[in-house]
Amino acid sequence: MKIVPLLAVAALMAGCASVSPEGPRLDHTLTATAQSERIKYVIVHYTVSDLPRSIKTLAHGTEVSSHYLLTDTNPPFFYTLVDENRQSNHAGYSSWKIYNQLNSASIGIEIVNPGFTETPAGRVYAPFQQAQIDQLIVLLKDIVKRRNIPFGNILGHNDIAPQRKQDPGPMFPWKQLADAGLIPWPEASRVAARLPGFQQQLPEVAWFQRKLAEVGYAVPQNGELDQATRNVISVFQTKYRPSLYDGTPDAETAAQLDVLTSPVPVLPAAPAAPATPPPAEPVDSN
Template identity: 55%
Template sequence: MKLLSLVLSVFLLAACSSGPRIDHSYTASGQNSRVQYIVLHYTSTDLPHSLQLLTQEEVSAHYLINTVPPTIYQLVDENRRAWHAGVSEWQGRTWLNATTIGIELINQGYFDTPKGRYWQPYAQPQIDALIVLLKDIMQRHQLPPGSIIGHSDIAPQRKVDPGPLFPWKQLADAGLMPWPDAAVVAREQAVFTVSPPDVAWFQQQLAGLGYEVPNTGELDDATRNVIRAFQMKYRQALYDGQPDAETAALLLVLNRMGKA
């Protein structure tokens, strides 16, 4: 009797540890990746401190890319959620940790000095490694061009990374995101210089791209922050948050490209 009980216990233990029997012979066609976007960040600190923060604290990211040598560290499996986005919104989706892959780049961000704000440039080998990684992620998750966004895009009221020195145009040249044609932008800018749109128009255009922006028709601080985030991406020479003719032209051209 004791022997029978022992055998039964071992059998039950084995059954519990192995889990239920599941038939994997059928696969549904109605599915896609949980990943909708890739969010880019800078770490604001060096590699040792970044690794400590991203592996031993609550904040995390799927990937971390060093500068010299340009090493790519995977810290979280892509099938799991990393804690990198925080309170965020893009194209109507909120709390984007669940639907994004987060990539952190070793970069100090900015320093405020007596001569003004200094932004640290990105190392080209680091950007080269990032582009290779982005192409791989986008191919595996079947993401369309334009799925790569900055932390400042999804949280413009509290974040500025990856900052105005991040080379978005290089990503566009690599086929990873759309970019407005300079000649078309110049033509539209000439029109807007003569007849500038009102603030409500800017708010609508920004919302059309995906930004969370007030819909008040007022040029408040929140709206300026969103305009500044857009300018840091598409017009890095001047990101003052002002709704000027060139910013209007860039917005119009990009929104037209999205609807083409």
């Protein structure tokens, strides 16, 4: 009496294990509404080396890579090292807003640049070639269009890893990307209007920490001007005020933060002028 059920179970298991020679049966007629592009960010780096060593590290190394490598040749061009649909290992331990470990959600662009040298007078950063920036802007516009990258999601490596990274450094011309419509920028007139108030009364450290977090940075929220907070302030200043990036919370930094985190007020539309009625026709007295 027990043989029949056991045989049935064995037959059922054999049927489940069998695979159709044509492969799985897939129906592609439905598409989920709740989905989005996997790539949400573009991260800009410098290589801290010359072109041959950059190629050796990014193309032939086993630890780090990038989707694109922008050369310093004349003229500069891009090596496409990793397909955009695949993950490259360029971001490392990183965070921005609600995202962590941005390798899986970003495209990495490395720019050949020596980075910085240590001198008796302090650290000196190397400038970027204008031809490199021109090429970069062309590629960024293309990626933003194809991938629907949200406005504000083109970042530097130091933005997403402020405690351990400096690239692309204070010589990177972020303002040119803003002028090209690729990133937000604190409007100078609005910053100037708010500057006197912050010069008169500088906010507490906790205010700076809240504003930096609102922008997107991973920053302590302890109300203390510790080294981690200074590092984040310095990264912010490197981008928006590269003439001075010592990590000190000052009035200009406060004004820039306040403008970046305050939407431009939308003025109500003026009421439409009433339509002019057509001239009255003369009355026919006949």
